Amino acid sequence: MIFGRSERGKPPVEPVTLKILVAGGFGVGKTTLVGAVSEIRPLRTEEFLTEAGRPVDDTTGVEAKHTTTVAMDFGRITLREDLVLYLFGTPGQERFWFMWDELSEGALGAIVLADTRRLEDCFAAVDYFERRSIPFLIAVNCFEGAARYPEEDVRRALDLDDDIPVTLCDARDRLSVRDVLVGVVQHAMDYGTDRRRAVTT
Numbered sequence: 001m002i003f004g005r006s007e008r009g010k011p012p013v014e015p016v017t018l019k020i021l022v023a024g025g026f027g028v029g030k031t032t033l034v035g036a037v038s039e040i041r042p043l044r045t046e047e048f049l050t051e052a053g054r055p056v057d058d059t060t061g062v063e064a065k066h067t068t069t070v071a072m073d074f075g076r077i078t079l080r081e082d083l084v085l086y087l088f089g090t091p092g093q094e095r096f097w098f099m100w101d102e103l104s105e106g107a108l109g110a111i112v113l114a115d116t117r118r119l120e121d122c123f124a125a126v127d128y129f130e131r132r133s134i135p136f137l138i139a140v141n142c143f144e145g146a147a148r149y150p151e152e153d154v155r156r157a158l159d160l161d162d163d164i165p166v167t168l169c170d171a172r173d174r175l176s177v178r179d180v181l182v183g184v185v186q187h188a189m190d191y192g193t194d195r196r197r198a199v200t201t
Helices: 030-037 094-104 116-131 151-158 174-200
Strands: 016-024 043-048 067-080 083-089 109-114 136-141 166-169
Touching: 016 030, 016 094, 016 116, 016 174, 030 067, 030 083, 030 109, 030 174, 067 174, 083 174, 109 116, 109 174, 116 136, 116 151, 136 151, 136 174, 151 166, 166 174
Parallel strands: 016 083, 016 109, 109 136, 136 166
Antiparallel strands: 043 067, 067 083
16 A cells, blocks of 8 residues: 555545554464564564573474564554554563563554463563553464363453453464454553543543
8 A cells, every 4th residue: 555645636644553562472473473464574583593592492382483583573554544553573582571661662552462372471461561551452373283262261361351352363364363453453442441431530
């Protein structure tokens, strides 16, 4: 899409841009999710895993993974002519968490991607967004061969408030990821409305 282009006689449309974070544990599918939906070639900062990092990078359950994000993933998707989402995938390993503060600046909301085989890996992201009052939802990436659990079971396992959405997704599938993005935008809008009501009452 070419921004600023207009039909004859109409002023150019300046789109509203929104920033969404994609967080979660190591190897949960953040890079895959951004790549599945981005309309541009995603910016990736992946490096090969090394023997030196083996003691700190737990590859249990993701033994086939050979690369890791060391800064961020970046993608873009146009939802409407006047609405564009910028996607920022955060690095999953603890030693890169210092970058989260900068990446979360100005974010409308966040997706916490979860793997039910390693659900504890997303605890840090949940805690981070709760402490900073950034609206987020849980998107369970349904890996092949992984057990499927009802959304309410995942909610209880993560000790989530009732108003935090939990959804199932396939991080490889564009339509599935699009639905997750629509969900987090809607949740962020509802969250903002609820906060304004709380302030005025």
